[in-house]
Amino acid sequence: MGVGRDSPARVGAGIRHVLQASRDEGHCFLTEDQILKNCRELLDINNDCLIQRVLRQLLEANEIKNRVLTSGEGAATECYYSNSLYFDEAYVSKRIAQFVEIRIQVDASRVSEWIEKYCKRYEMNLSHEQRVSVEGIARSSFSILTGGPGCGKTTSTKVLFRLLQAMRKIVVLAAPTGRAAQRMSEVIGSEAKTIYRSLEWSPKEAGFKRNEEDPLKAEFLIVDECSMLDISLAAALLKAVPLTCQVLFIGDPDQLPSVGAGNVLQDLLSSKCVAHFRLTQVFRQAEQSLIIQCAHQINRGEIPRIASPLANPSLWKEKVDCLFIDAEEASQEQLRFLRRAKQAISTNDQCRCTASPKNGRTGLGTDDQSGW
Numbered sequence: 001m002g003v004g005r006d007s008p009a010r011v012g013a014g015i016r017h018v019l020q021a022s023r024d025e026g027h028c029f030l031t032e033d034q035i036l037k038n039c040r041e042l043l044d045i046n047n048d049c050l051i052q053r054v055l056r057q058l059l060e061a062n063e064i065k066n067r068v069l070t071s072g073e074g075a076a077t078e079c080y081y082s083n084s085l086y087f088d089e090a091y092v093s094k095r096i097a098q099f100v101e102i103r104i105q106v107d108a109s110r111v112s113e114w115i116e117k118y119c120k121r122y123e124m125n126l127s128h129e130q131r132v133s134v135e136g137i138a139r140s141s142f143s144i145l146t147g148g149p150g151c152g153k154t155t156s157t158k159v160l161f162r163l164l165q166a167m168r169k170i171v172v173l174a175a176p177t178g179r180a181a182q183r184m185s186e187v188i189g190s191e192a193k194t195i196y197r198s199l200e201w202s203p204k205e206a207g208f209k210r211n212e213e214d215p216l217k218a219e220f221l222i223v224d225e226c227s228m229l230d231i232s233l234a235a236a237l238l239k240a241v242p243l244t245c246q247v248l249f250i251g252d253p254d255q256l257p258s259v260g261a262g263n264v265l266q267d268l269l270s271s272k273c274v275a276h277f278r279l280t281q282v283f284r285q286a287e288q289s290l291i292i293q294c295a296h297q298i299n300r301g302e303i304p305r306i307a308s309p310l311a312n313p314s315l316w317k318e319k320v321d322c323l324f325i326d327a328e329e330a331s332q333e334q335l336r337f338l339r340r341a342k343q344a345i346s347t348n349d350q351c352r353c354t355a356s357p358k359n360g361r362t363g364l365g366t367d368d369q370s371g372w
Contacts, residue, residue, distance in 0.1 A: 006045055011054040012063075014043045019064060019082045023261040028089055028231055029067070029079040055080070085261055088235035092264070095238040099142035099247060100273055106139040114166060115159065130156045133277035137248055138163060140275040144226075144268060145250045147279030148299060150292040153250055154187050156279065157222065160248075161188050164220050172218040174198045176233065176258075180225040195223070195233060199240050210240035218245050226251035230260025254299055290322035 003010050018038040022030050030038070032055070039051050058064045065086035068076050081089070112135060119126055126134070130152050137143045137160055147153045164171045173192035175181040184192035198216065199208035210216055221241055223229070226249040229237075241247060249265060257263045268274050282296060294304035306324035309315040315323060 005043070006047060006050055008050070008054050008057070011039065011043065011045070011051055012058055014039050015051070015055055015058060016063070016082070018042060019080065023082070023085060026257065026259075026261055026263070028085050028261050029081045031077055031079055035080060085231060088231050089262070091235045092231060092238060095235075096142060096268070096274065098243060102141040102243060104139050104141050104246065108135065108139065111135050111138055111163065114163060118159065118162060124155070124159070126155070126159065127152065127279075127281050127283075129277075129279050129281055130159070133279065134160045134163065136275060136277055138167075140246065140248075142247045143249070143275040143277065144265070145248060145277050145279070146253055146265075146269070148252060148254060148282070148292075149295050150282045150289065151279040152281070152283055153252075153279060157224075157250060158188055161190065161222070169219040170217060171220045171222065172198065172216055173222050173224075174237075175224045176228040177225065180228070184224045192224070195237055199236060208236055208240065211236075212239050214240075215242045216240050216245070218242075220246045220248070222248045222250065224250045226265045227253060227255040228258050229264045230258035231262030231264060232260060233258075234262070234264045254295075290320060294322055 015035060018035055019030060022034075022038075032052070035055065036048050036051055040046060040048075045051075055064075059066055059080075063083070065081045065083055067079050067081070067086075069079050070076050112131075115126070115131060115134060118124070133145055133156050137145065145153060145156065161171060161173075171190075173181075173184055173188065173190060174195050175184050175192060176195055178194050181192040181194050181197075196208075199210040201207075202209050218241070223237070229249075229251075249268070251265045253266050253269055257266065269276060282292065290306070294306065297304040306322055307315055307320065308324045308326050309320075310326060
């Protein structure tokens with residue numbers, strides 16, 4: 001095509017491609033060393049000075065962006081972004097900071113009294129953690145509710161939703177996926193939509209209709225399964241949420257992060273600037289599930305003992321919900337997975353300091369409402 005191997009135009013296209021491709025692996029940014037390494041492999045050239053020079057030219061032309069991040073040890077690292085991810089990350093940070101500064105006036109004694117009456121009426125027993133969470137979320141402009149499986153996030157959310165209804169607030173329920181939205185609708189008893197549907201995605205305009213000019217009509221937004229929330233979707237969502245609306249993110253930070261770039265839930269928790277309510281008590285009915293038992297054992301660093309139905313066929317009849325199917329030989333797919341896992345573990349510390357992977361899933365009647 002008449003383009004030299006070491007042409008600045010070719011190198012520039014290679015740098016832009018490397019940054020774009022990195023978002024498919026979950027990264028918001030790459031360091032200079034990572035860009036150099038990837039460009040050497042992609043372009044088949046061994047001229048770091050040329051790549052660095054073109055990198056500076058792209059930066060000066062505003063075709064890419066950079067930030068200087070400081071690690072826990074105080075070391076500064078220059079990081080490079082594609083423009084869209086840079087602005088999305090900056091917007092999410094700015095917007096949440098605006099929410100955090102807002103103070104919500106709520107009669108705490110009245111909230112506590114309502115929760116007591118509601119639980120007594122419907123024979124519910126909230127743990128101390130759950131009660132504190134519901135009361136705290138009601139008076140927070142932006143908050144996060146986390147907890148492992150079986151710790152009562154769903155029950156807490158149901159009580160919070162009824163409380164907000166009693167307070168005559170317009171509540172919008174949303175989740176990143178259709179399945180999560182459907183489950184949210186079933187357990188709360190009110191319609192929940194996917195974030196895309198809530199923001200009214202327009203294929204014609206290749207964007208959302210709901211934004212800062214035409215925000216959501218909501219006074220309280222509850223978003224479930226926020227571990228699946230990537231930085232671009234989070235930015236689009238927050239653009240459509242007015243500052244007069246309270247926001248609650250719900251999720252389990254120990255679940256897999258989003259498929260897209262960024263790790264919004266974990267980053268917000270690490271920042272420690274957002275009100276965080278964490279549920280840790282596993283309820284008795286949940287403890288009967290081996291899946292939940294194994295999940296909490298893994299979180300504690302313990303290796304769960306999972307029975308094999310091949311060794312004990314009676315497990316099939318007992319309908320045990322967590323089984324281990326073993327095989328005499330590993331498949332090629334399993335071997336490839338093990339190699340990737342070993343590689344990920346060995347480079348985990350390095351990635352955390354550089355690429356920062358995934359950085360940078362009964363209603364109240366009229367009497368109840370009038371009783372508020």
